[in-house]
Amino acid sequence: xxxxxxxxxxxKTLKEVVGNPDAIQKFVEWxxxxxxxxxxxxxxxxxxxxxxxxxxxVEALANDLKMELVEKNASDYRTEEAVKxxxxxxxxxxxxxxxxxxxxFDELDGLTGTAxxxxxxxxxxIIKTAQCPIVLVANNAYDPRFINIRNNCxxxxxxKPSPTEVLKHLKGICQKEGIAAEENALxxxxxxxxxxxxxxVNDLQALAQGKKRLTYDDVSWLGYRDRQExxxxxxxxxxxxxxxxxxxxxxxxxxxDVDMLFEWIYENAPAHLTDPHDLARAMDALSMADVYRGxxxxxxxxxxxxxxxxxxxxxxxxxxxxxxxxxWTPFHFPERIQALSRTREERAMQLxxxxxxxxxxxxSAKRASKEVLPYLRIIFKNNAEMAAGLSKWLDLNxxxxxxxxxxxxxxxxxxxxxx
Amino acid sequence: xxxxxxxxxxxxxTLDDMVNQKEIVERLKSFVKSRNVxxxxxxxxxxxxxxxxALCLxxxxxxxxxREHIMELNASDERGIDVVRETVKTFARVRxxxxxxxxxxxxxxADNMTADAQQALRRTMERYTETCRFILCANYSGKIIEPIQxxxxxxxxxxxxxxxxxxxxxxxxxxxxxxxxxxxxxAIYEVCSGDLRRAINTLQAAASLGKPIDAKxxxxxxxxxxxxxxxxxxETAMKGNFLEARKQLRDMIQKYGVAGSDIIRQxxxxxxxxxxxEPWKIKLADIVGEIDYRLVEGADxxxxxxxxxxxxxxxxxxxxxxxxx
Ligand SMILES: Nc1ncnc2c1ncn2[C@@H]1O[C@H](COP(=O)(O)OP(=O)(O)OP(=O)(O)O)[C@@H](O)[C@H]1O
Ligand SMILES: Nc1ncnc2c1ncn2[C@@H]1O[C@H](COP(=O)(O)OP(=O)(O)O)[C@@H](O)[C@H]1O
Ligand SMILES: [Mg+2]
Ligand SMILES: [Mg+2]
Numbered sequence: 001x002x003x004x005x006x007x008x009x010x011x012k013t014l015k016e017v018v019g020n021p022d023a024i025q026k027f028v029e030w031x032x033x034x035x036x037x038x039x040x041x042x043x044x045x046x047x048x049x050x051x052x053x054x055x056x057x058v059e060a061l062a063n064d065l066k067m068e069l070v071e072k073n074a075s076d077y078r079t080e081e082a083v084k085x086x087x088x089x090x091x092x093x094x095x096x097x098x099x100x101x102x103x104x105f106d107e108l109d110g111l112t113g114t115a116x117x118x119x120x121x122x123x124x125x126i127i128k129t130a131q132c133p134i135v136l137v138a139n140n141a142y143d144p145r146f147i148n149i150r151n152n153c154x155x156x157x158x159x160k161p162s163p164t165e166v167l168k169h170l171k172g173i174c175q176k177e178g179i180a181a182e183e184n185a186l187x188x189x190x191x192x193x194x195x196x197x198x199x200x201v202n203d204l205q206a207l208a209q210g211k212k213r214l215t216y217d218d219v220s221w222l223g224y225r226d227r228q229e230x231x232x233x234x235x236x237x238x239x240x241x242x243x244x245x246x247x248x249x250x251x252x253x254x255x256x257d258v259d260m261l262f263e264w265i266y267e268n269a270p271a272h273l274t275d276p277h278d279l280a281r282a283m284d285a286l287s288m289a290d291v292y293r294g295x296x297x298x299x300x301x302x303x304x305x306x307x308x309x310x311x312x313x314x315x316x317x318x319x320x321x322x323x324x325x326x327x328w329t330p331f332h333f334p335e336r337i338q339a340l341s342r343t344r345e346e347r348a349m350q351l352x353x354x355x356x357x358x359x360x361x362x363x364s365a366k367r368a369s370k371e372v373l374p375y376l377r378i379i380f381k382n383n384a385e386m387a388a389g390l391s392k393w394l395d396l397n398x399x400x401x402x403x404x405x406x407x408x409x410x411x412x413x414x415x416x417x418x419x
Numbered sequence: 420x421x422x423x424x425x426x427x428x429x430x431x432x433t434l435d436d437m438v439n440q441k442e443i444v445e446r447l448k449s450f451v452k453s454r455n456v457x458x459x460x461x462x463x464x465x466x467x468x469x470x471x472x473a474l475c476l477x478x479x480x481x482x483x484x485x486r487e488h489i490m491e492l493n494a495s496d497e498r499g500i501d502v503v504r505e506t507v508k509t510f511a512r513v514r515x516x517x518x519x520x521x522x523x524x525x526x527x528x529a530d531n532m533t534a535d536a537q538q539a540l541r542r543t544m545e546r547y548t549e550t551c552r553f554i555l556c557a558n559y560s561g562k563i564i565e566p567i568q569x570x571x572x573x574x575x576x577x578x579x580x581x582x583x584x585x586x587x588x589x590x591x592x593x594x595x596x597x598x599x600x601x602x603x604x605x606a607i608y609e610v611c612s613g614d615l616r617r618a619i620n621t622l623q624a625a626a627s628l629g630k631p632i633d634a635k636x637x638x639x640x641x642x643x644x645x646x647x648x649x650x651x652x653x654e655t656a657m658k659g660n661f662l663e664a665r666k667q668l669r670d671m672i673q674k675y676g677v678a679g680s681d682i683i684r685q686x687x688x689x690x691x692x693x694x695x696x697e698p699w700k701i702k703l704a705d706i707v708g709e710i711d712y713r714l715v716e717g718a719d720x721x722x723x724x725x726x727x728x729x730x731x732x733x734x735x736x737x738x739x740x741x742x743x744x
Binding site: 276291 | 527
């Protein structure tokens with residue numbers, strides 16, 4: 001399975017965050033100043049272009065200072081009512097367990113339209129009375145919607161890191177991946193990213209994953225032909241290929257690895273092969289490619305890779321019988337990979353609860369997280385007494401209880417019973 | 420206040436307490452009597468008493484302090500060869516003191532062990548037979564490599580029959596002071612099809628609502644416990660909206676962590692209820708079966724199941740065409 005390097009090499013501590021030393025310093029000092037009492041500005045507003053480390057900085061700081069980070073995206077706080085649910089959390093610096101708390105409202109730009117207006121207002125209200133540090137993050141702090149928020153916040157600007165700084169980060173990754181990379185090649189990627197570290201890391205992964213060495217020639221084509229352009233060309237060769245040979249050749253042209261290419265095809269094939277029979281054939285071919293991937297995994301016989309390639313390229317190309325090639329349909333980045341990293345955190349929590357179940361129930365953590373946890377969830381939502389008993393029996397922590405109960409009121413009812 | 424998961428609270432302690440699986444229990448008891456146990460494979464569907472039987476056998480054999488003589492290892496969590504090399508070997512080679520000259524290693528969910536790890540196990544099993552006996556629990560014995568199967572006595576666990584299932588649930592209900600109505604028990608059997616772990620969990624979740632347990636309660640619990648709204652996904656596909664159906668599938672797998680095997684089981688049930696031409700039903704069943712097998716082999720759940728969704732789109736489309744004629 002494809003695991004994004006942006007996640008794998010995400011800085012865990014502030015020391016690893018690249019660039020913006022002054023902004024980070026200002027932020028750290030403000031957070032630390034809370035120890036001496038509530039400062040003048042109760043919220044910090046971090047803003048700057050995508051992929052410069054805003055979210056990462058807040059996460060790393062919480063980690064370094066051992067603070068409890070309550071992290072929310074725009075989708076969690078659209079409405080006034082949704083925001084108010086966090087008001088209680090904001091009214092205390094120390095949490096139940098004595099760790100200090102910091103609240104992050106991330107991706108503020110995501111609030112749009114009138115429905116979200118209430119959310120912006122409610123956040124402003126919370127800021128005014130907050131008893132713990134609140135951090136807001138957005139790309140554009142000067143959006144007129146944020147005017148009230150802005151006036152109440154310590155403004156911290158994140159600038160694009162320099163190519164040298166980006167380069168340093170890329171070098172570190174190559175070293176850990178055991179890739180011998182030419183300085184020129186990495187410089188090229190760094191420059192092209194224009195300070196967006198996320199996209200630089202993505203480019204690096206697309207170009208270098210699985211390779212032993214990365215040369216300037218491997219990347220220079222990015223110069224005259226955009227990376228996206230190439231994957232699009234490859235996709236066209238496969239989804240609109242007339243011959244098996246032609247479709248198969250696409251693999252050599254693609255500068256992403258086979259797993260990633262599979263994801264691209266799997267994502268895009270349905271929109272380009274809309275006839276139900278064609279669609280069924282294409283998905284069938286992809287499922288066969290996947291079967292061969294499994295056989296490789298089980299036997300470690302990599303020569304089977306040619307069949308994976310056959311099915312996912314030629315197999316998909318030959319699926320087109322009825323679908324007309326007229327019209328223009330765009331290609332897009334595999335959504336499933338993005339979705340996967342989004343839900344990763346939730347699944348980690350499920351597995352942690354699974355581990356608790358395992359200790360008691362003679363069942364693997366994996367299966368418990370899928371088969372037993374849903375019932376716990378029902379119990380925790382409906383019966384505080386039973387939930388409290390089970391929490392004790394399973395030795396669940398507060399975070400787990402909150403996850404299972406799904407709401408603050410229920411969590412409180414349960415913790416009251418726990419004494 | 421004392422609450423535990425009822426599936427644990429009511430897990431049988433000795434072989435005599437086990438429900439059903441009569442022949443198996445008899446044979447296991449004869450092992451206890453002769454104080455000798457061969458390597459065993461306990462195979463069968465989930466929640467039929469495999470792990471329980473292994474634990475009961477150990478308790479009957481060693482007495483209350485049985486924990487000192489056994490080790491439980493779950494292969495789903497520790498699938499690698501290193502575990503066999505280190506943990507298993509270390510445990511297996513040290514002789515146990517006491518009346519029974521060997522220890523027991525319970526390798527649970529053993530069908531999730533990698534082929535390598537199984538190969539490594541094969542030698543260990545032979546080398547240390549004198550000091551350690553292995554009980555492998557698995558849903559599919561087919562996933563245990565031949566050489567290991569040949570070293571083990573096979574035991575086939577089957578789903579609990581209707582009467583036994585009902586009786587056991589009513590027994591728990593009575594102990595817990597619940598009002599469990601007849602149609603409630605029926606519904607539990609229908610949604611859990613004899614998987615006792617699932618049945619007891621369903622019962623406990625239903626009990627948490629604090630009212631008499633009837634069919635309606637059970638179905639609503641089963642629905643909630645299964646965010647897999649498979650029916651809706653099938654409908655979406657049959658309307659021809661593949662992309663939306665695939666999105667729903669993705670949510671089930673990624674967001675709610677529903678097991679692919681659960682989704683496929685429900686699809687199988689639903690297929691025979693949907694409005695596709697009769698001959699298509701059997702064609703689809705064939706595809707479902709094939710995909711079920713692939714999932715067991717460790718294939719990518721979303722990729723495989725979405726191939727099935729595409730077939731549903733196709734089936735619905737053909738049906739529409741046929742009507743036009
Ligand atoms: N300064 C940095 N140092 C190291 N890695 C970084 C940095 N900035 C970004 N990255 C990499 O890019 C990924 C995304 O970073 P992050 O989530 O902090 O972006 P952001 O600034 O919050 O962007 P957006 O405005 O799009 O939310 C990180 O997981 C990390 O791998
Ligand atoms: N044959 C049985 N007799 C009594 N209880 C059973 C039986 N099978 C399953 N159960 C109940 O279901 C739960 C799970 O059983 P277990 O033996 O762990 O299943 P598996 O076959 O999946 O290993 C047990 O805790 C017990 O409460
Ligand atoms: Mg961000
Ligand atoms: Mg078991």
